[in-house]
Amino acid sequence: MSSSPYTRTYGVTGMTCAHCVSSVSAEVGKLPGVSDVQVDLAGGTVTVTSAQPLDDDAVRAAVDEAGYELAG
Numbered sequence: 001m002s003s004s005p006y007t008r009t010y011g012v013t014g015m016t017c018a019h020c021v022s023s024v025s026a027e028v029g030k031l032p033g034v035s036d037v038q039v040d041l042a043g044g045t046v047t048v049t050s051a052q053p054l055d056d057d058a059v060r061a062a063v064d065e066a067g068y069e070l071a072g
Helices: 018-029 056-066
Strands: 006-013 034-040 045-050
Touching: 006 056, 018 034, 018 045, 018 056
Parallel strands: none
Antiparallel strands: 006 045, 034 045
């Protein structure tokens, strides 16, 4: 029996252009178990699909590494 992927959406502040989207996607995509990253520039959100639940601190660090901040 295979496990379903986990999907979670995070708010991200400071993204303004396609380069922002690319940077956040690349950094979050490096996290172990991540299979997909969808960035909504207009909405200021990042939706991450992973094999298991991600540690919020790890996601926060990846977004920070890209030069942005998780909202909230």
